[in-house]
Amino acid sequence: MSSLTSGPLKELGKESYHWERFTAKQRFLRFIAYLTVAVLLYWTVSSIDIYWPWVWSAPIEIQDMISRMIPPNPGALPEIIPALIETINIATIGTVFAVLISLPVAYFGASNVSPNKVMLWIARVIIVSSRSIDTLIWALLFVAILGPGPMAGVFAVTFRAIGFLAKLIGESIEEMDWGPVEALQSSGASKAHIISYAIVPQVLPTFWAVTILRWDINIRESTVLGMVGAGGIGMLFQVAIDLFRWRDVSMVLFSIILVVLFGEIVTSIVRKKLI
Amino acid sequence: MKHENQAIPLEDHYIWKKPSFIRNPWLRYGLLLVSAVYLIYAFSTLSLDIQRVMRGIPRAMQIFSSAIPPNFAARGELIVTGFIESIQITLVATAAGVLLSIPFGFMAAKNISILPVYALGRAVIIISRSLHPIVLGVLFVKAVGFGAFAGVLTLIIYTVGFVGKLIAEAIEEIKYGQIEAIRSTGAGYFTILVYAVFPQIMPRLIGLSMYQLDINLRASAVIGLVGAGGIGNTLNSAFGRYDYGTASAILLVMIAIILVFEYVSGKLRRFTK
């Protein structure tokens, strides 16, 4: 043993070594970050418009509501099932429309292939406004324009999904390998041929991935469209709530969870098969 | 189409067809047929009606003409307080939600949890993920009354659903070697969590919180539609009064805030990496 510590290791104890996980600058930045978060939270909690006595009684209220919901009422199923099917249909048709419209928007919105600046900016404005307005707000708008019903729902889903799809597909166009495009250009291929041979094959995996992802999201969103009158299961939910039929409410919630899980399972199967 | 300088002699004919993605023709055409039939059926059930669209066009025109120019002045104060409340709801709910996601994420991680706890954690996460914030919003408004508190509760659950799931996934991917190294020093369960698990998921967690802040901000604008506080309330009453000038003003501010926020959080996320 002693032979092991006879060398420089023996000196180890004598020299103090100062160790810190972060450099001074890092620590300063971290401190600033923590401070900002703390101040923000303090300001928020102290100024938010909340009636605190309600907060303390909330657990009891929530328990009370849950107890009224149990057990779910299977008698509501004959109404629920067609509404669920309508929900899925709205999501699917909305996705199909959105895909068709988003492809040209993605193309014109991709800076490397867009024919000119004007088109580029038009496409970008479409993408930004579509993405920044929630499906439900689109639904409010389309119920006002088209009247209540699943058609307004399809439009709402479509208008929200266009920006989502166009943004992600456009980004994948911008990131693709430009070499094949040059190779085809130099062989005298026309623009349509270049799109079909160099762009489409490179973007296809992303295209399928985001389309499937969006379908999944659209199913989630379609479950609430009915609450503003745009079709699907959401209407039953609203009615049951308004009439205080708590056991119907829980049945609807249960079936919403099922349909969302169904969407997730289908997408994961398709994703595995395709990619 | 002559090949003038054809130096290569032609032999037999060669027939080529692009190989199909699905080899089995029965399966290929079967799937095509099924999809086509489903799409046609689904399309037909939605009572999509060109005439209604046509009739909608003048109404849309009317709405747009009253929405342009956007009217910031009429309800200026309400718009400001509405947005401030939305931001407050977002901040509180994200902070609380992320904190709460950590225990649920740990519960729902297969590799460090025991089965009953795992099942409970997963169930909570699945339920929170499946229910749209607006559904949760309605339920909480019914349970605890109108206002910001219902909104905060809604977004907390919403956050637990998303962040909890991603934390669970992050934990399931961690390197087991580090856990074993710490365990071999004789550390207990919670020491292992602090020294081996936490450091590995911490960077992901910060990125996730930032991302969730972004998502919650968008959601906070919507849950107000059902009375859970924030700008959504203002927007809903503007729609109710057919006051499209105010509505478009709110939407514009919303787009601006979301864009600024997306930009800042993108910068921050890159910075924390």
Add this chain to the structure above:
Amino acid sequence: MLEIKNLVKSYGNGERVLKGLNFSTGDKKLTAIIGSSGAGKSTMLRCINRLVTADSGEILLDGVDLLKLRGKSLQNARRQIGMIFQGYNLVDRLTVMENVLSGRLGYVSLMQGVFRKFPAEDVDHAYQMLKRVGLSQYINKRCDELSGGERQRVGAARALMQNPRILLADEPTASLDPKTSELIMELIANLAEEMDLPVLINLHNVAQAKHYAARIVGLRDGVMVFDGKPDELTNEHLEHIYTAKAELKEQLGHKPRSKR
């Protein structure tokens, strides 16, 4: 017959990369272009098939000025000019056959191209071509499953499918190992000879240039500083061609070496 007259090209920042280049070749033989990195070799080739647009000058292919062409007539001119790239530039996710057939896109209609319904003689030709480069067993393989040497053979087959009147190659072997590099050079040289094509090829490997080329052109700083037969290329010439700009040498802290 290719004739380049007084070609000038500058990129965005304004400095001229090609400073009035003159060059012509009518012979069906292999011309190697050598020069240090940044001399403008790629730029010269890319000006010829208009992947970049030259500022001024003339590029005459059989008397037609390529710089004046637009739209359809540019496409028609481009299909007369085959090009082989350093990075192969194949579409990885398409099959070998599709990549080879894409060399015919300048000749077929929109629908024929998009639906992969090429004329039977094109398919035959593509098959023969693949046989010639030794890849006929890989016809329906995707290109991302091929090795670098195999990819470049597909690249060569695609360029020749155009039935070009001149072949350009921009460092076609620079991404390959030495042995494969020789094989590909051999293949390109042989194919060009079989098809009786003039070839312009950018090379970094002087030994290869001397071995395969009938004529060597030295480019330095956007100016042609050597033009002659391989055996006329002396060490002094090489020294001159490969001497970097004085200021660049300074930047790099470069000490002159007596022999390369």
